[in-house]
Amino acid sequence: MATDFTSFPIIDVGPIMEKKDDPQMCEDANVLEVVKQLDQACRQTGFFYAKGHGISESLLGEVKKATRTFFQHPYEEKVKIKLTPASGYRGYQRVGENITKGVPDMHEAIDCYREFKPGMYGTLGKTMEGSNQWPLDPPNFKELMEEYINLCTDVSRNIMRGIALALGGSPYEFEGDRAGNSFWVMRLIGYPGASSLKASDIPENDIGCGAHTDYGLLTLVNQDDDITALQVRNLSGEWISAPPIPGAFVCNIGDMLEIYSNGLYKSTLHRVINKSPKYRVCVAFFYETNFDTAVEPLEICKKKTGGESKFKRAVYGEHLVGKVLTNFV
Ligand SMILES: N=C(N)NCCCC[C@H](N)C(=O)O
Numbered sequence: 468m469a470t471d472f473t474s475f476p477i478i479d480v481g482p483i484m485e486k487k488d489d490p491q492m493c494e495d496a497n498v499l500e501v502v503k504q505l506d507q508a509c510r511q512t513g514f515f516y517a518k519g520h521g522i523s524e525s526l527l528g529e530v531k532k533a534t535r536t537f538f539q540h541p542y543e544e545k546v547k548i549k550l551t552p553a554s555g556y557r558g559y560q561r562v563g564e565n566i567t568k569g570v571p572d573m574h575e576a577i578d579c580y581r582e583f584k585p586g587m588y589g590t591l592g593k594t595m596e597g598s599n600q601w602p603l604d605p606p607n608f609k610e611l612m613e614e615y616i617n618l619c620t621d622v623s624r625n626i627m628r629g630i631a632l633a634l635g636g637s638p639y640e641f642e643g644d645r646a647g648n649s650f651w652v653m654r655l656i657g658y659p660g661a662s663s664l665k666a667s668d669i670p671e672n673d674i675g676c677g678a679h680t681d682y683g684l685l686t687l688v689n690q691d692d693d694i695t696a697l698q699v700r701n702l703s704g705e706w707i708s709a710p711p712i713p714g715a716f717v718c719n720i721g722d723m724l725e726i727y728s729n730g731l732y733k734s735t736l737h738r739v740i741n742k743s744p745k746y747r748v749c750v751a752f753f754y755e756t757n758f759d760t761a762v763e764p765l766e767i768c769k770k771k772t773g774g775e776s777k778f779k780r781a782v783y784g785e786h787l788v789g790k791v792l793t794n795f796v
């Protein structure tokens with residue numbers, strides 16, 4: 468249940484990362500303290516900062532730097548890796564091409580998804596079939612991002628272990644058939660500075676990304692260190708800023724975790740407005756369930772919430788494809 472929060476807790480997830488290969492992790496007092504903090508954050512805000520995750524500040528900075536370098540290229544260069552239905556909706560979208568609730572967003576982005584064998588997910592999977600499209604400059608782009616994706620996958624899996632414990636389950640609740648083969652998404656996003664759009668031919672609107680919830684389990688946001696632009700809506704309808712904390716991820720819950728938890732944890736509405744004159748870069752990693760997972764409230768969560776299922780079962784791939792097909796002009 469979202470509350471009237473005015474800020475977000477900072478959680479040092481170090482203890483869960485340290486105990487990740489220890490089957491007795493749930494008996495460790497430091498782990499249990501993190502679990503308690505995760506539970507509180509997920510119930511109250513659906514957003515928290517994670518520090519102590521083990522990904523170096525220099526790598527966090529490098530992926531943002533490479534992203535910025537790509538967006539600085541002329542349109543002719545960027546459009547070489549254009550997102551199309553034929554590319555499985557992977558690749559570059561220019562400012563205004565992504566749509567949220569019918570309104571064009573003032574951001575450009577590269578979308579990447581986990582790659583998979585064509586046909587593996589039948590007709591439903593067809594929409595997402597394709598190879599990721601990587602920029603050639605900087606030359607180590609693909610390698611760098613793949614390293615980053617692997618590290619983010621590991622951090623997310625381990626934070627989800629903490630969240631599984633917070634829900635009263637086994638640490639491995641979100642592995643195997645649920646999210647053992649996460650259909651992750653990575654979006655490299657650029658938000659033009661506030662004044663730069665006026666002079667261009669792009670229809671003016673100051674919303675970098677309109678109000679939305681994320682689709683899957685857990686999002687890791689790696690945002691520029693010097694601009695506050697991400698806002699989260701609290702119970703009263705106020706928009707609360709999530710300013711950058713260098714080295715920390717902003718983490719938030721997605722729609723599938725809301726269902727698994729039977730609404731105990733909510734996927735909180737958020738948006739992005741870049742009021743700064745500076746260009747803002749954000750690298751968002753979305754840790755999701757397996758593509759073909761049918762998600763329904765966990766028994767342990769139903770017990771905590773009155774016994775009844777508050778959600779219909781949802782196949783993650785259907786949820787994703789429904790979004791992707793309506794996200795672009
Ligand atoms: N994969 C994720 N979560 N992407 C978030 C993008 C949110 C904006 C999108 N136009 C929308 O309306 O959902």
Ligand SMILES: O=C(O)CCC(=O)C(=O)O
Nearest residue numbers: 654688690697739749751
């Ligand atoms: O730019 C940000 O800080 C967050 C972006 C976001 O919410 C998203 O891509 O889902």
Ligand SMILES: [Fe+2]
Nearest residue numbers: 679680681737
């Ligand atoms: Fe989001």
